[in-house]
Amino acid sequence: MITDANIREYLLGRLDSNLELVESIDEKILMDPEFSISVDVTEDEIIEEYLEGSLNSEDMLAVERHFLRPPERQRKLKTARLFSRYLESESRNVTTEQPAPVRSLFKVFRVGWALPSFRTCAEIAASAVFVISILTLSNQRRELDIARKQVDEQLSQERQRSAASNQQLQNALQSLQPAVAMLNLFRPGLLRGKLELPEVKVSSGTKLLHVEVALSSSAPGSARVELRHTGKMVWSRDGVDAIAVPGGVILRLDIPADVLTQGTCELVVKTAGDGAISYWFSVLKLQ
Structure with missing residues (x-):
């Protein structure tokens, strides 16, 4: 010792x-x-x-x-x-x-x-440097936290502005889209092979689907029209008049767009002379 x-x-x-x-x-x-x-x-x-x-x-x-x-x-x-x-x-x-x-x-x-001895001075100096370094790092971290919060706030504001701009764009696009979609049906029955079904495109701005159906009957009259999807009736109307035109008879009617379902649909026309005739078409809903 x-x-x-x-x-x-x-x-x-x-x-x-x-x-x-x-x-x-x-x-x-x-x-x-x-x-x-x-x-x-x-x-x-x-x-x-x-x-x-x-x-x-x-x-x-x-x-x-x-x-x-x-x-x-x-x-x-x-x-x-x-x-x-x-x-x-x-x-x-x-x-x-x-x-x-x-x-x-x-x-x-x-x-x-x-x-103090040289050793003591060195220890004091080292401690002072350590404390100063800790304070400096603390200040730098505080500044980084503040900068990060500012960036996060700016990004959040940019996201909000972007979302508002997208919504305005969607509203503008919807305002430019026609409120009435057109569909012409000429061939009854569900055709197969290379021929494709008539297609109608509807968007959120579409209010009505205007349909013109070419009937096989040559005599005007009144008909009942039913809209079906997967075999279930989703809409119908009685007393739709058939109109004579050069070359035949057509049936004109407007169907509310909100009853249309995407996919294959069946339009059934029931007349006194011809009975029930089905016309098939497809619906494509745009985002």
């Missing part, structure tokens, strides 16, 4: 013969911060005693030949001497009483305004 006496002897250069103990102290100074502080305190005590003149002749000689070799200790001694003189001068200006001993004054200085 390394004692305070060992540390003092080490600082005064009296342990050179005990190489193992010297190496142990050197290693502990480097590895143990608390032990390094204890060494600094012992250094300060030796400087105090040197300034007071309380060292014996052997210690005084050891201080001047060995202890004060490092420039760091020379600076500490110079600073302590200047500070001691300053305190003595101030004490004379304030009171005529005997000034306090050098040891007491220097001890007050060391406790209140410690003369």
Whole structure:
């Protein structure tokens, strides 16, 4: 175990013969911060005693030949001497009483305004740099958070404006779309093969489907019309008049667009002379 006496002897250069103990102290100074502080305190005590003149002749000689070799200790001694003189001068200006001993004054200085060693200064500087770095990073993160919130708000506003523009565009497109769709049916029955069913396209702006049906009967009259989808009737109307035109008879009627279902639809025309005739077509609903 390394004692305070060992540390003092080490600082005064009296342990050179005990190489193992010297190496142990050197290693502990480097590895143990608390032990390094204890060494600094012992250094300060030796400087105090040197300034007071309380060292014996052997210690005084050891201080001047060995202890004060490092420039760091020379600076500490110079600073302590200047500070001691300053305190003595101030004490004379304030009171005529005997000034306090050098040891007491220097001890007050060391406790209140410690003369740090190079190691202590380095540790203080490192701690200050660390604290400043943390504060800087904190400020940078705060600024990044603020910038990110601003970007999020701008993106949200852009999305809202884009949605409003899309809605306006849809409304404009709907206003441009015709309210009435047209469908002409000529061939009764469900045709198969290469021929395709007549197709009608309706959109959200379509209100009515105007249908003109070419009848096989040559005589005008009244008919019942039914609209079916997958075999189920979805709309019907009685008393639809057939009109004679050059080349035959046609049936004209308007079907509400909201009853139309996408897919294949069947329009059934029932007349007194021909019975029920089916006309097939397909409905395509536009978005």
